[in-house]
Structures are given as structure tokens and as C-alpha cells.
Amino acid sequence: MKVLVLHGPNLNLLGRREPEIYGSKTLDQLNEEIEALASQLGLEVDFFQSNQEGVLIDRLHQAAGTYQWIVFNPGALSHYSYALRDAVAGIGVPTIEVHMSNVQAREEFRARSVIAPACVGQITGFGAASYFLALYAIFERAGI
Numbered sequence: 476m477k478v479l480v481l482h483g484p485n486l487n488l489l490g491r492r493e494p495e496i497y498g499s500k501t502l503d504q505l506n507e508e509i510e511a512l513a514s515q516l517g518l519e520v521d522f523f524q525s526n527q528e529g530v531l532i533d534r535l536h537q538a539a540g541t542y543q544w545i546v547f548n549p550g551a552l553s554h555y556s557y558a559l560r561d562a563v564a565g566i567g568v569p570t571i572e573v574h575m576s577n578v579q580a581r582e583e584f585r586a587r588s589v590i591a592p593a594c595v596g597q598i599t600g601f602g603a604a605s606y607f608l609a610l611y612a613i614f615e616r617a618g619i
């Protein structure tokens with residue numbers, strides 16, 4: 476079972492970006508923890524981060540046929556990228572949207588995701604554990 480963990484804009488800044496909201500772990504540290512849990516659950520994970528909408532779209536297109544699941548934190552693009560939503564809807568790979576912060580409890584513009592309706596579900600507000608919960612959901616769905 477191969478899972479692509481896709482991080483969108485500004486997630487490369489984790490560790491120094493608004494630590495009171497996103498915590499002090501770097502993206503590399505987060506990915507290591509995701510990797511450790513994935514291997515315990517028998518999932519194979521690859522990681523990709525980009526600050527570019529088009530690059531994320533290309534990566535989603537390439538994912539079809541290779542990955543059985545995608546865990547996607549689209550960052551601020553969640554709130555307005557119809558192109559990413561169409562990519563998720565178009566590739567036919569079940570996708571879970573994750574957010575580290577609770578997007579419902581912040582500025583109004585964050586409360587809406589245009590991508591989530593194309594996803595299997597959305598997990599928001601649990602920091603690094605948002606990603607871990609997504610892996611558990613895949614594990615449960617896959618009946619591993």
C-alpha cells in the first residue's frame with residue numbers, strides 16, 4: 476500500500492513559521508515521524524513539498540497508478556484552488572486533506588476548503604497528529 480504525503484505552500488517553513496500555531500518541528504522531523512508510524516502500520520510513504528500550485532497539480536497527476544492513497548496538506552491553496560480540487564477529483568486516488576491547525580477556529584477565510592469536497596475526508600487541528608490520524612484512517616480502510 477503506497478501513500479503519497481503531499482505538503483503545499485509554506486510547509487517547508489515548519490519549525491520557524493508561527494510556532495505558536497504550527498509547533499516547533501521542522502518538515503524533515505515531521506516526515507520522519509510520519510515515516511516511522513507508516514512503517515509500523517505496514518504503509519509505504521513518499522513525501523513531496525512544493526510552494527507552486529502547478530507543481531502540486533503535476534505531482535497529483537503522476538500519483539495516479541503509483542499510489543493507492545494521498546495525504547494532502549494544501550496549505551492556503553485549500554481555501555481557493557479550484558485547479559487543485561479538480562486535480563484531486565480527476566485522478567481517482569482517494570485523498571485525505573489534513574491541516575495541522577484547526578482551520579475552523581482561525582480567520583474566516585480558512586474555514587472553507589474548496590478541495591475537501593473532492594476528498595474522502597478532512598482532518599484538522601491536531602498538529603503532526605493530523606497526519607498520523609490520516610495514516611490510521613488509511614490503515615483502517617485498507618483492512619491491513
Ligand code: DQA
Nearest residue numbers: 485548550551574575576585
Ligand atoms: C494549514 C492551514 C492553512 O490555512 C494555512 O494556510 C497553512 C497551513 C495547516 O496545516 O494548518 O499553510 O494548511
